Amino acid sequence: MVSEKVLKKVMLTLYHRIVEQENDGVLDLNRYKFHAFDRDMEVQVPEVVDRQRSIPKVNYAAYVMRMDELGYIKRDGMSFVFTDSGFLAASKLAYPVRVWFKTHWLGLSGLVVGIAALVVAIKQLP
Secondary structure (H helix, E strand, O other): OOOHHHHHHHHHHHHHHHHHHOOOOOOOHHHOOEEOOOOHHHHHOHHHEEOOOOOOEEOHHHHHHHHHHOOOEEEEOOEEEEOHHHHHHHHHHHOHHHHHHHHHHHHHHHHHHHHHHHHHHHHOOO
16 A cells, blocks of 8 residues: 555655756756665665564555556656656655745735735825
């Protein structure tokens, strides 16, 4: 069973791996291949391991398949790369405040102008 909370952690981990390696201005997601049986993921996101069993089971492959179902990755055998939509979804998870501000900046700027106009109008009252 795939937990959405753990899926988000997996996506964030993969996103940060790309961002840490990226130093060019143009991002080519096809350069950043990940393996479906990445042992480091067990350390970075311990929740991918089901420890309730007598022999712990690594469920990372289930999260890879879920990302594939959502269209967030392109698989090539045992390796995969982020799609544009997958990378965008992961970046939204990494910077939720920035995404919220970019989405609502027009309304916020209108609110600021409205408050400023109200303050000016109040100051001009006798």
